[in-house]
Amino acid sequence: MIRRDFHTHTTYCDGRSTAEEMVQAAIVRGMDCIGFSGHALTTFDTEWCMSPEGMQAYAAEISCLKDRYAGRIRILCGAEWDFYSDGPEDGIEYKIGSVHYIEKNGVRTNIDESPEQLKRLCQEWFDGDFYALAESYYANVGAVLDRTGADIIGHFDLVTKFNEGHALFDETHPRYRAAWQQAADRLLTYGKPFEINTGAMSRGWRTAPYPSAEIMEYISARGGCFILSSDSHSTDILLYGFEEWEKYCREHGYVLLDSLPGIRDK
Ligand SMILES: [Zn+2]
Ligand SMILES: [Zn+2]
Secondary structure, three states: OOOEEOOEOOOOOOOOOOHHHHHHHHHHOOOOEEEEEEEOOOOOOOOOOOOHHHHHHHHHHHHHHHHHOOOOOEEEEEEEEEOOOOOOOOOOOEEEEEOOEEEEOOEEEEOOOOHHHHHHHHHHHHOOOHHHHHHHHHHHHHOHHHHHOOOEEOOOOHHHOOOHHHOOOOOOOHHHHHHHHHHHHHHHOOOOOEEEEOHHHHOOOOOOOEOOHHHHHHHHHOOOEEEEEOOEOOHHHOOOOHHHHHHHHHHHOOEEEOOOOOOOOO
């Protein structure tokens, strides 16, 4: 069973647990590796990301924790690199490339705050056309590895965060499918893993992880691979849903990585 989690947040960004609390919880859960992925700086919206000084302090503390817990757990210092992040990269061993914002006329707005905010944004920017919003989102997603040089593709279909039961739009609509397929086709050429991210499940927004079953199937059929991640913002949801979704991947014959290519986390 996979007991490694590479997508975790701490009090250095918008997490509720300290880095050391996360490490201790990981040890209690029998994990042999934990990767931290604090939100890298987005200068136009500093509410939930790390400041430049914060990123340095974060990398320094994780370096200390590696020494303090050596022999008990392997610790990696990564970052969740937004499409629009531009923070310092010192000490960062891997990146999760994620899209949280779309841009119009030079204004960037996040799409994962609340259903109300997303509906308002859709009305104001796209005349209520959710497919146009999704097209704008997936245009960024398709370019996220080009832009960030990331090692993992973060929550591919975050735009569906509030779409449980197709509450906002129809995920089988041809325009929606065309938008995500174009992004997936572009990302598949890199051979990097797509996250199976249970974060919105643990927060009660979804009953299944990102990406949707249809998208997972599409990615796998074209040779793509996956990596499980909890997107934990506190100690209690490390490895959330991993057992169930690891089983799901095995049953469907999906390739599931338990380490990051290029990083010595064996
Ligand atoms: Zn994210
Ligand atoms: Zn995250």
